[in-house]
Amino acid sequence: MDNLTRRRFLTMSGVTAAGALAVGATQVSWSDLMTAAVRDPLNSEDSVLVVVTLYGGNDGLNTVIPAGDPAYQQARPDLAYQPNDVLELGDGLGLNPGLKGLKGLWDDKSLAIVRGVGYPDPDRSHFRSMAIWQTASPKTSVPTGWLGRWLDATGSDPLRAVSVEPTLPPLLAGATTAAASLPVRGLKLPDGKLGTAFAALGKPLTGEEHWQAQAAKSLQDLQEAVRVLGGAVHDQPDTQDDEDDEKTKGASAGGGSQLGAQLDLVAGLIEAGVPTRAYSVSLGGFDTHAGERGTQQRLLGELDGALTPFVQRMRKSDRGRQVVVLVYSEFGRRVHANGSDGTDHGTAGPLFVIGDKVKGGFYGEQPSLTDLSNGDLKATTDFRDVYGTVLRDVLGCDAGKVLDGYDGQVDGLLKV
Amino acid sequence: MGEISERAAVRRLHDRLGFGLGPGDADAGYDVAVRRLLASATEGAPPPALTAPAPVDKPAKGEKRDKEARKAANKSRLAQEAKVTAWWLDRMVASGGAVGGPAGAATERLTWFWHGHFATSEQKVRSPQLMLAQNQTLRKFARGSFTELAQAMVIDAAMIRWLDGNDNREGSPNENLAREFLELFTLGIGHYAETDVFEGARALTGWTIRRTSTQARFVPARHDSAPKTMLGKTGNFDAKGFVDLALAKPESAPFVIGRLWFRLVSATPPPAATMDRLVAAYGVRRDVGAVLKAITAEAAFRDSASALVKQPVEWAVGLMRALGVRPAKLDDKTRMKVLAGLRGMGQLPLRPPSVGGWPSGGSWLTTSAGVTRLQLALLLARNAELGQLQKSSARVDGVRALLGVDQWSTRTRDALAGVTEPAQLVAVAACAPEYVVSG
Numbered sequence: 001m002d003n004l005t006r007r008r009f010l011t012m013s014g015v016t017a018a019g020a021l022a023v024g025a026t027q028v029s030w031s032d033l034m035t036a037a038v039r040d041p042l043n044s045e046d047s048v049l050v051v052v053t054l055y056g057g058n059d060g061l062n063t064v065i066p067a068g069d070p071a072y073q074q075a076r077p078d079l080a081y082q083p084n085d086v087l088e089l090g091d092g093l094g095l096n097p098g099l100k101g102l103k104g105l106w107d108d109k110s111l112a113i114v115r116g117v118g119y120p121d122p123d124r125s126h127f128r129s130m131a132i133w134q135t136a137s138p139k140t141s142v143p144t145g146w147l148g149r150w151l152d153a154t155g156s157d158p159l160r161a162v163s164v165e166p167t168l169p170p171l172l173a174g175a176t177t178a179a180a181s182l183p184v185r186g187l188k189l190p191d192g193k194l195g196t197a198f199a200a201l202g203k204p205l206t207g208e209e210h211w212q213a214q215a216a217k218s219l220q221d222l223q224e225a226v227r228v229l230g231g232a233v234h235d236q237p238d239t240q241d242d243e244d245d246e247k248t249k250g251a252s253a254g255g256g257s258q259l260g261a262q263l264d265l266v267a268g269l270i271e272a273g274v275p276t277r278a279y280s281v282s283l284g285g286f287d288t289h290a291g292e293r294g295t296q297q298r299l300l301g302e303l304d305g306a307l308t309p310f311v312q313r314m315r316k317s318d319r320g321r322q323v324v325v326l327v328y329s330e331f332g333r334r335v336h337a338n339g340s341d342g343t344d345h346g347t348a349g350p351l352f353v354i355g356d357k358v359k360g361g362f363y364g365e366q367p368s369l370t371d372l373s374n375g376d377l378k379a380t381t382d383f384r385d386v387y388g389t390v391l392r393d394v395l396g397c398d399a400g401k402v403l404d405g406y407d408g409q410v411d412g413l414l415k416v
Numbered sequence: 417m418g419e420i421s422e423r424a425a426v427r428r429l430h431d432r433l434g435f436g437l438g439p440g441d442a443d444a445g446y447d448v449a450v451r452r453l454l455a456s457a458t459e460g461a462p463p464p465a466l467t468a469p470a471p472v473d474k475p476a477k478g479e480k481r482d483k484e485a486r487k488a489a490n491k492s493r494l495a496q497e498a499k500v501t502a503w504w505l506d507r508m509v510a511s512g513g514a515v516g517g518p519a520g521a522a523t524e525r526l527t528w529f530w531h532g533h534f535a536t537s538e539q540k541v542r543s544p545q546l547m548l549a550q551n552q553t554l555r556k557f558a559r560g561s562f563t564e565l566a567q568a569m570v571i572d573a574a575m576i577r578w579l580d581g582n583d584n585r586e587g588s589p590n591e592n593l594a595r596e597f598l599e600l601f602t603l604g605i606g607h608y609a610e611t612d613v614f615e616g617a618r619a620l621t622g623w624t625i626r627r628t629s630t631q632a633r634f635v636p637a638r639h640d641s642a643p644k645t646m647l648g649k650t651g652n653f654d655a656k657g658f659v660d661l662a663l664a665k666p667e668s669a670p671f672v673i674g675r676l677w678f679r680l681v682s683a684t685p686p687p688a689a690t691m692d693r694l695v696a697a698y699g700v701r702r703d704v705g706a707v708l709k710a711i712t713a714e715a716a717f718r719d720s721a722s723a724l725v726k727q728p729v730e731w732a733v734g735l736m737r738a739l740g741v742r743p744a745k746l747d748d749k750t751r752m753k754v755l756a757g758l759r760g761m762g763q764l765p766l767r768p769p770s771v772g773g774w775p776s777g778g779s780w781l782t783t784s785a786g787v788t789r790l791q792l793a794l795l796l797a798r799n800a801e802l803g804q805l806q807k808s809s810a811r812v813d814g815v816r817a818l819l820g821v822d823q824w825s826t827r828t829r830d831a832l833a834g835v836t837e838p839a840q841l842v843a844v845a846a847c848a849p850e851y852v853v854s855g
Binding site: 055124125126127128168189190193194196197198200201203205208209210211212213214215216217218219222249284287289290338339340342344345374 | 540579580582583584585587588589590591592595599600605610613720723724725769770772777778779781782785786787790794825826827828830831832834835836837840843844847848849850852853855
């Protein structure tokens, strides 16, 4: 693919669309994944990475808040939290009041906050910046995601990443391998003649056109998924009645919902010993150009309400104790509010790493609020340092292979 | 790869520029089919009408039982949204058959395309009235001049609410609309600079929306009338000037045409010579209809490699057309089930997942979508008149003709042979790779 085509695929097919990315790539099949689960259950010493993507550009300064800094108060008078609003972390910083559960994890020393995470020459497009984060290639467009390349690199057993979203995010698409998608919704197949005929549609045919072959394969995978999971996958009530305007104000940049259900499903798979080493889940709605404070606090509350019980549940099993959660967004937002009680697209932001294997505390320097670049924070930590650390210490692989030779690390982040 | 047969090309033409074959369409020659599809859409019976529902009153702040009032307002708004969505689906189904002739189908299909291009979601707009007004604007310009369409979209009320245009005013510009307009709607990434976004936002200031109208209004006091420098020019640009500058960039035409190609022809971009011909057809008038006509004359349009996975809406509408099921004639409960089915497959009109629109290709072939697809196909088949499929001898070929499939593979033929009940037969056939993919 030439550069323009790649770029077009990455940016134009929507952030969550790996379908275009995976053209020509072999999708990891359900049957392969589930057969592996039976034959080769997850080793209880193997660590598992759970990546939580916050779509829309979460406002970092109102997440890990320098409430006592006069420059913060001056930059966003109507949007700023006061020192007594925030959950005190030390170092002049406090967590957004919506993150009460995470504050508990901080106190337990299982939450690490990496500050000022970004990349050189920040891009303020949702799609381009999300593509950079997901491909881990800030300078040139590449058609593969960072965990997709990890799948490629662990060639002997590539069936190891699962997305719990309706479509596959680009981060899980490799050049030769793409992760499986396990949707949250219920799977129930008919029986009798109808069921038999439906199953027969999945039979592979030699020489069939690419997309028709993919369609047949997806039907075959479905049979396997239902057989192994017994149709017991989470059923979500299909209702929108409680959709409220606070939560939907930042929705124009995409992303998933029902993070709690997604994580619940992941927890079940980990406990069941499915040999998946990396999971991807997401929460959308962080594109808070207007009326940000209420919207963001609710979303952070949803994040908190989903993550906290997940981490607590994971603590109860051997396999669960090996889980490391990584939470990021494509960029932070401008230091100054924009006049509609929101913030426009910015640059660096904080990143969370959570789990029993994590050494809690602060990493990286807090970006200065007075030494800015075009009104934006200057990144102090390259996001690939964090990727490199989890690739090495969670997934046990040579990070340079996945990150095009990049070998930065965040020292001491994980207990090894 | 090779050229597909004329019959398959006619079927593909209706798949891509309409919503699948209608009665009598399969037997026309390719040139006749092109001419009929791309004729002007004025002839034929009038399309189903919809009176815009009255806006839901926003519960006053501090009102007693505030929470209940808000819940009730949400509920009636959702009911209105469902009504608008069902009306549009019905219009898609009816187009090309009784309504407007094949040309109506092309207009409806392009309206659907532009909805994904200028992707706006009711999730944030929260006004079925504004979504309906936008839908009507998309239809008005669907096969006309992209200039007029883009000019209408930049000041469209639903778009303004979706991308925070109402908060964009002199002295406190909000960049959301200006950025997406350049990145996703007209130019594509890499063809503009950050300053163009900032200056563009200033140019767009002044357009505001009110609860009482579906039209945005220009409020001079909110407009930043100082000179701006963007896209290489300096001047006192307003919204119209911003759009004119963006469209005048040489990168804009290939970008817009590339988007049409991606959805209507193939995920493989057109060769350079093809693109040149399409840009020439687009011309200074930025004529979308002329581009469509030029596309149908390209060899790539008739190449067997140009297969596309049908998006769920295209699949469901095509199936309803083939089965003669009109959403408007279903009972309320069934109609809601149709919408729920589309939602389960990941694509409900008026609800794109982001301003970048819907995904494509393999993203529609997920595990959960497979289950929902079968359930929805079964639901539709149970609401259709399928007497012609009773006869056992010709059943498998009968359902092939009914759905307009070129031919069944041995695999699908074998699978279908085991099903006797007509509705089940149709449902399985509709899930077959040969129908899920537009070959």
